Amino acid sequence: MSGKLHKDAPLLEVKNLETAFDIDGTYYNAVDNVSFTVKPRQIVGIVGESGCGKSVMSLSIMKLLPKGIGEIRSGEILFDGIHLEKLSDKEINRVRGKDISMIFQEPMTSLNPLFTIGFQLQEVLFNHQKISKQDAKLKSIALLKSVGISRPEKIIDEYPHQLSGGMRQRVMIAIAIACQPKLLIADEPTTALDVTVQAQILELLKEIQQVNDMSIILITHDLGVVAEMCDEVIVMYAGRIAEKTDVDTLFHNPKHPYTKLLMGAIPKMDEDVEELSSIKGIVPSLKNMPTAGCRFAERCPSVMPECMVSTPKLAENEQGHEVACFLYETSRALEGVK
């Protein structure tokens, strides 16, 4: 994070992505004009409440949107120079699980209950590598060991129901990193776990990220997890990016009213406040998105007339700190005058 210019070209580049869902014949944008980049070896966090589009975005990147219901309407997803959005099902299958893999929130349901752990691990290896049965077995044992599972020789013959939640998430991680992907998308990887187990898994993810030199997109609603893990953070609200900056700036100099309120809404261990800040109302559902203006306007404490009419653009407020809010557009305009 020094001022030195990075030579690294971005690993993933999402440009003006719009993903829409078909509800009763009309398309509604769940992800609306979102652009961001992930550099090699970077951990990028995407935060937001339910319904803000963070999971839909990850499904768009992986091309896992439900067929016939959700689709990418426009925009580009460039991964390592390849246009993912243009790939056919067959072609994306070669990328999925190999160069990009994903771990999901539910360690209870994302493993197949009918197959052994070993089978599910080796399946990925057989799909993407030329490898003998014997080697695949040895490799899967090594993988399980690398994610901190004791007695892996036994575990490969066991079924998912025989493992605890934390163990299952470790197996999921082992499957995800089996082919040493360049990018790992982790969608709420620790939400279903207890805090002490969450601490173990986060520790493991960090370690693997460094050993394997990979990038991670970490999707979460927990600002504590973000502060601990990420380099860059994207705050999403109702399908749009509200704020995007490095982790330190986000926590110490948040700009967007939504980010500020979100920070004030979490009870903190080391502070005593009588009343938490709360945001009036709820995230609008897809069908009830405001058609014009800023989507946060209705709940925003510092709303101005123009917020209801036009959409604020995500623009750089300070170096590397992008905000989509009219409060800062005026200050930018003034600076321009100076």
Next chain:
Amino acid sequence: MSTMDLKNESFNLEKNEKETLLEIKNLKTYYPVKGGFFQRTIGNVKAVDDISFSIKKGETLGLVGESGCGKSTTGRTIIRLLKATAGEILFEGKDISKLSGKSLQAIRQDIQMVFQDPYASLNPIQMVGDIVAEPIKNFKSIGKKELKTEVMDLLQKVGLPEDAYYKYAHEFSGGQRQRIGIARALALRPKLIIADEPVSALDVSVQSQVLNLLKELQKEFDLTFLFIAHDLSVVKHMSDRIGVMYLGSMVEISGRKSLYDEPLHPYTKALVSAIPMPDPRRKANRIVLKGDVPSPLNPPTGCPFHPRCAVAMDECSKTKPILKEVKPGHQVACHLY
């Protein structure tokens, strides 16, 4: 800071003088495990294994712990949704653990519950007005008009619009549904409310709305809370004192501040250190625990935490430490102290 501490102290003193509303003595709740051809009881899951604590009037006691530690079972046993295997539940000095029939019914007016899942705990085919009115109808003979004004009043108190009365639960968001659940719990003006993970299904911004509401209502109605949650920062925000449970046992009880500033039990230390801090500049000195929580079907001998404890001694695997006061208002169950 110091004036703040002083204020807190005098506040605590004031609370100490208050009478005890609920006292739990050596409570045990076991779930029988059935097996074999005749479905005989072949073992017990010791969900709550010999815990004691008390709550004073107007106080909030938080219960924290990870899944399977018995915190929900404790709450459900107190409200008598589950039968205690042994021990006493003294509510206003009277043991309610063995009540049945009419006398049990009567006590339910005074103890109410707010559940975790706002989607499953409301009847989907009842109007919200009827959901909130039901407890009142059960306990009071009251005219239709009066009942309606009372329900409207309750809905307004929890921050729901008036037309909510005629709507169904599915028409509301998670946060609003939890408000309905709170209105129902408040309907009989109970003395004690057991809130079992009331905000864990909610988003952060909605969570803070509900937490603020609970605090307001506590002041207005002079309520006593048993607040059960797995999120230590939420519990700390809400509670005056906090009890930490592990595998059916109470390992530590103390004031909210001292539990965070100087946790004594090795498990509490690990638990506090495991919480990700929303501040990237603070590097956590994390104590990462090894392994998983053992099964309560076959708990370890001695201290339930000893197989995962970094400072375990010989004694820990032999005898179970009892909860004792090591500092004023700070109890811990550990052989170290």
